[in-house]
Amino acid sequence: MTTKQIAQKLVDYCREGEFEKAQKELYSKDVVSIEAEASAGFDKETKGLDKIIEKGHKFQSMVEEAHGVKVSEPLISGNSIAFVLDMDMKMKGRNREKMSELCVYHVQDGKIVSEQFYM
Template identity: 30%
Template sequence: MSTVTNTIMTTQEVAARFNELAQQELWFEIQEEFFADNVKSIDPPHSLYFGYAEGIAAVRQKGKDFVSKIRDVHGAHTTEPVVGGNYFSVGRNMDVTVEGFGRIQIDEIMLYEVKDGQIISERFFY
């Protein structure tokens, strides 16, 4: 008789896998693999680009809306994650041409909260 054990990934394990995918620019795959159904996505109050989205469908649409407006990628880089408790953060910089905004450079810190092996919130600081 074999016993199947469902193990929940630790924050460190989620961060490591997140990094593997981020280094390949596989952001929608990150959402599919880790985002909880009730995930929250929060941009700064002063953001010209986005605000708040809640729920996997709304957060996915927020990402799709941003990607659909990118006309050219001049460069993008994501740092290795730093883990603390149930959180991890990465630095991200992008140099992109965006419809309606022209060429912009975004330097940000992305903070993720993990619960039971799933990302329950993402916050962007820029």
């Protein structure tokens, strides 16, 4: 699969809220995830597909209400993909808020090998 094909599939899955499905299909088993900062019990860096899926489950357990997800069109440069992810949600014990982050992915041998988030 080309980087462009991976980018489109990733964006489509994210728009549908199918983050784990995207990870299982598009990520390398040795993928690395880097957060904007370590917070709310999340490490700055997570290594391995199983650990990243576990991190996703932890995040979902913290969501009280999801009101929408918006994903921009992807930008592609060589083996890199970037898009903006906007989420409107209420986390447990907090007020409803809108979160926006720039998501950057690197592809190698037809799989995503790293993801990094900027807020």
